[in-house]
Amino acid sequence: xxxxxxxxxxxxxxxxxxxxxxxxxxxxxxxxxxxxxxxxxxxxxxxxxxxxxxxxxxxxxxxxxxxxxxxxxxxxxxxxxxxxxxxxxxxxxxxxxxxxxxxxxxxxxxxxxxxx
Numbered sequence: 444x445x446x447x448x449x450x451x452x453x454x455x456x457x458x459x460x461x462x463x464x465x466x467x468x469x470x471x472x473x474x475x476x477x478x479x480x481x482x483x484x485x486x487x488x489x490x491x492x493x494x495x496x497x498x499x500x501x502x503x504x505x506x507x508x509x510x511x512x513x514x515x516x517x518x519x520x521x522x523x524x525x526x527x528x529x530x531x532x533x534x535x536x537x538x539x540x541x542x543x544x545x546x547x548x549x550x551x552x553x554x555x556x557x558x559x
Contacts, residue, residue, distance in 0.1 A: 464520060464535040474545065484510060486548045492516030498530050510534055519544045 468480050478486075487493035494513050497506045509531040511522050519540055522532035536544065 463538045464523070465538055467534065467536055470536055470538065470541045474541070477545070483548075486552045487516065489552045490548060492519065492544075493534065496532075507531070 467483050471478065471480060471483060484493060488495070492513055492515055493510055495508050496511050497508050499505075500507050507528070509525070509528070511532045512520055512534045516534070520534055520536035523535045525531040525533045
């Protein structure tokens with residue numbers, strides 16, 4: 444887990460917090476496994492918060508795909524460099540807004556599915 448440490452206060456004296464970022468797998472586990480990571484990623488893709496990106500493989504003969512948060516998705520997390528594949532990112536999510544993200548997915552993506 445990575446911590447983003449903000450200054451204790453800004454120029455106006457407003458207090459800052461320490462934000463922790465974790466993988467969706469870990470956050471879903473902490474939430475009681477309310478859905479699989481595959482279901483979560485599909486909802487994120489459907490909502491336009493996550494996208495599939497590609498890069499050439501190391502041998503140059505194939506294409507590898509990986510997931511990245513879109514600009515809209517960056518309000519809920521960040522794209523961290525994948526330690527196993529430095530040319531790829533892996534989404535990590537802010538622990539303090541993950542519940543809000545789950546509610547957003549339920550209210551928008553699931554509502555769209557129910558209205559079809």
